[in-house]
Amino acid sequence: MEIERTAHGSATVLRCQGRLTMTSASRLREAVDQAVQDGRHRLVADLAETEFVDSSGLGALVSGLKRARQCGGDLRIAAPVEQVRTVLSLTNLDRVLRPYPTVEDATRDW
Template sequence: MDFTLSTRQGRIGTVVEVAGDLDMSTTPELRDQLRQLVENGVQTVVVDLTGVGFMDSSGLGALVVAYKDLRERGGSLALAGVDRSVRTVFSITSVDRVIDLFDTVDDAEMAARAVS
């Protein structure tokens, strides 16, 4: 599967939709997109991983950096549509205790709205 990345305005914040493998060859594109959103002042980001079937440590690292960058600026990052194998990566590293994982983008947006 080819890697694709797109952003759209969600109900609350920006939704980044990712499809394909998130590995060391594709992660720089995601990292750059997330960095640009943070630098442009976006406060709430939901990364939709519905189309991601594989993620390595570089993808995990990019998401953790974005989470920290957003938190430092009073923002938030949530992950949605996390596949079972990708969820295992978050669980093994305990990142799922820090970054909120949701079944759907709608669930993530509702949680973000409740916090706002």
């Protein structure tokens, strides 16, 4: 899993490329931690190139959301592929991690 961090106005985009699983979930956690430590609390996980997410990957997204909200920010997810939308809806996590169609949509009101 490659994670690329870019600034997008007041938001920080974490572009996650590859598979977000038990073995790679810690990368996302670290990336969120680092962003929050740098004072960036409005985060978007760009999942357009995330092929697969397992439950540990979902766990990393949920932890990221909690971390960002603790600091008064938020974590939003953008452009998930079908497999990712399926696991989000199966676990009802799409109600806390509402998927936005694009990064643009996710950052519009920030």
